[in-house]
Amino acid sequence: MIRLICVQNYTKKYGDKTVVNDISFTAKDGAITGFIGHNGAGKSTTIKAITGVIRPTSGSITINGIDIQKDGKKAKSQFGYVSDSPDHFLRLSGVEYLNFMADIYDTPLDERSAFIENYAKRFGIYDSLNSTILSYSHGMRQKIMIMGALIHNPSxxxxxxxxxxxxxxxxxxxxxxxREHVKKGNSVFFSTHVLEVAEKLCDEICIIKKGELLYCGTLDELRATHKSNASLENIFLELTETKE
Known part of the structure; x- marks a missing residue:
C-alpha cells in the first residue's frame, strides 16, 4: 500500500472569496511533511479538506489511494487527525474518551490497553486518566486528543x-x-508556526501564502534556490515577503 496524502488541484471558496487556490502536493510515506504559513494562509482549511471535515470546491484528495469524498469512511480509517483545538468530549474521563475512540475504530482490547499505558506514561498523564477532560489543562487535553487520534495505529x-x-x-x-512512525514507512503531515521545529524535524516542507502554494519539497532543495546556509525562517520570510 502506498501510504501518502495526495492533494490535486484543490480549491476552496466561500462565496466569492477563494481561501485556497488550485494547490497540489503529496505527503509521502516514510517522511515527515511540515505545512507552514502565516495565520489565515489556508493551512487549517486545507487540513479540514484532507480529513473530510469540509468539501473542496474543486479538486481531489486521496489518502493511501482512497478518495476522501467518494469513500469517506474507508479513507478516514487510514489516518489519525488532531485538530487545532483540544476542547472536545470534556465530560468524559481521559480513559473513557480513549476507549470511545478505540471502539469507533474497532481496536482490540489488548492493543488499546497497551497503547494507553505506553502513551499515557510517555506523556506523563497516566495518573490522570480517570479524571474528566474538563479538569485537564490545555496541554493535557492536547495529549489526550493526540492519543485518541492514534489509538487505532493509523499509517x-x-x-x-x-x-x-x-x-x-x-x-x-x-x-x-x-520520527518512530515514519521510520516504519508511514507518513506524518503536520502544520506548525514554529519554524525551528519544522527545520529540525521535517523531511519535506510545504509553504502556503494566502491560499497559494509557494513551495513543496525538501529543505535542501529549497536552500539550493537561496543562500545555502540560510535558515528556514529567513527563507520563509523572504518567500512570504512579510513578517508576523
Missing part, C-alpha cells in the same frame, strides 16, 4: 499545530513518536 498522521500547549518533555516525546 497516516495528520496533525494541526500539535505542539501547541505541550510542555517541553511532552513536545520532545511527540517529536520522537513522529
Amino acid at each position: 497516516v498522521w495528520i496533525l494541526d499545530e500539535p505542539l501547541t500547549g505541550l510542555d517541553p518533555q511532552s513536545a520532545f516525546e511527540l517529536k520522537q513518536m513522529m
Whole structure:
C-alpha cells in the first residue's frame, strides 16, 4: 500500500472569496511533511479538506489511494487527525474518551490497553486518566486528543499545530513518536508556526501564502534556490515577503 496524502488541484471558496487556490502536493510515506504559513494562509482549511471535515470546491484528495469524498469512511480509517483545538468530549474521563475512540475504530482490547499505558506514561498523564477532560489543562487535553487520534495505529498522521500547549518533555516525546512512525514507512503531515521545529524535524516542507502554494519539497532543495546556509525562517520570510 502506498501510504501518502495526495492533494490535486484543490480549491476552496466561500462565496466569492477563494481561501485556497488550485494547490497540489503529496505527503509521502516514510517522511515527515511540515505545512507552514502565516495565520489565515489556508493551512487549517486545507487540513479540514484532507480529513473530510469540509468539501473542496474543486479538486481531489486521496489518502493511501482512497478518495476522501467518494469513500469517506474507508479513507478516514487510514489516518489519525488532531485538530487545532483540544476542547472536545470534556465530560468524559481521559480513559473513557480513549476507549470511545478505540471502539469507533474497532481496536482490540489488548492493543488499546497497551497503547494507553505506553502513551499515557510517555506523556506523563497516566495518573490522570480517570479524571474528566474538563479538569485537564490545555496541554493535557492536547495529549489526550493526540492519543485518541492514534489509538487505532493509523499509517497516516495528520496533525494541526500539535505542539501547541505541550510542555517541553511532552513536545520532545511527540517529536520522537513522529520520527518512530515514519521510520516504519508511514507518513506524518503536520502544520506548525514554529519554524525551528519544522527545520529540525521535517523531511519535506510545504509553504502556503494566502491560499497559494509557494513551495513543496525538501529543505535542501529549497536552500539550493537561496543562500545555502540560510535558515528556514529567513527563507520563509523572504518567500512570504512579510513578517508576523
